[in-house]
Amino acid sequence: MGKDVIVACDFAGREEVLSFLDKFTEEKPFVKIGMELFYAAGPDIVREIKRRGHKIFLDLKLHDIPNTVKKAMAVLSGLDVDMTNLHAAGTQAMMEAAIEGLTRPDGTRPILIAVTQLTSTSQERMERDILIEKPINEVVMHYAETAKHAGLDGVVCSPLEAEAVHEACGSQFLTVTPGVRFAGGEVGDQVRVMTPEQAKKIGSDYIVVGRPITAAENPVAAYRRCVTEFVDE
Ligand SMILES: O=c1ccn([C@@H]2O[C@H](COP(=O)(O)O)[C@@H](O)[C@H]2O)c(=O)[nH]1
Numbered sequence: 001m002g003k004d005v006i007v008a009c010d011f012a013g014r015e016e017v018l019s020f021l022d023k024f025t026e027e028k029p030f031v032k033i034g035m036e037l038f039y040a041a042g043p044d045i046v047r048e049i050k051r052r053g054h055k056i057f058l059d060l061k062l063h064d065i066p067n068t069v070k071k072a073m074a075v076l077s078g079l080d081v082d083m084t085n086l087h088a089a090g091t092q093a094m095m096e097a098a099i100e101g102l103t104r105p106d107g108t109r110p111i112l113i114a115v116t117q118l119t120s121t122s123q124e125r126m127e128r129d130i131l132i133e134k135p136i137n138e139v140v141m142h143y144a145e146t147a148k149h150a151g152l153d154g155v156v157c158s159p160l161e162a163e164a165v166h167e168a169c170g171s172q173f174l175t176v177t178p179g180v181r182f183a184g185g186e187v188g189d190q191v192r193v194m195t196p197e198q199a200k201k202i203g204s205d206y207i208v209v210g211r212p213i214t215a216a217e218n219p220v221a222a223y224r225r226c227v228t229e230f231v232d233e
Contacts, residue, residue: 003230004055005209006206006208006209007209007223008031008208008209009032010036010214011037011129011214013037013040014041017037017041017045017049018048024223031049031055033049033059034059038060047094050079058079061087063086063089066093066096069090070103074101074102084102084113088155089144092149092150095114095146099151111154112155116140116155116157117139117140119192120189121136122136122191131204137164140161145168154176156176158176158179159179159193159202160179160192160202162175166203174205176219177207177208178190178208178209181193182195186211188211196225200230209223
């Protein structure tokens with residue numbers, strides 16, 4: 001897979017997401033379905049968007065005991081998504097169980113990536129609220145290396161950490177990076193942010209962009225701007 005822009009379709013239901021996707025008449029963006037849409041519209045919305053020809057990143061961030069995650073991943077493996085994820089904080093054992101569950105009888109499976117530290121988390125909040133008293137870069141790197149040992153394909157991290165993750169885990173280990181804003185754009189609840197252009201320079205494999213596209217006056221133009229800044233030569 002080459003570099004791509006993944007659109008975070010954080011919508012309240014089926015009609016909202018489909019009318020958003022209908023605006024894209026000339027391209028089929030890679031779509032991220034997160035908790036809001038999945039909890040509202042269920043597995044059918046995954047099938048429907050897939051049927052329309054979009055690649056899908058199912059972003060449910062599983063985090064539970066290994067047996068539960070394994071069984072949940074076995075269910076998700078039937079949905080034919082292209083990518084899914086879990087929290088690396090669930091341990092190497094949980095990640096190994098997830099791979100077992102996700103792998104189909106024919107040996108194929110979607111790309112599986114691990115969330116390191118959420119891009120909305122700052123150094124200060126991580127120390128104060130979750131008592132992790134290490135530099136956030138070191139924490140991200142530790143989770144990335146654990147995910148690699150477990151056999152995962154990559155991580156979710158900020159573009160700020162993409163270069164270091166590739167240095168530690170290899171260039172084939174995927175960096176899927178939310179926390180992306182246009183220069184001067186509203187940051188909202190994100191903390192560790194970069195522009196699409198900066199994410200490209202630092203070597204992110206995928207950028208995940210939600211509100212800068214979905215809340216834009218012209219979402220298709222905003223998407224194309226991301227592609228121009230991040231993908232095009
Ligand atoms: O660390 C993480 C992990 C996941 N996300 C998800 O990405 C999008 C970002 O949306 P924006 O509107 O561009 O902020 C959203 O769906 C998050 O759930 C993340 O932001 N950070």
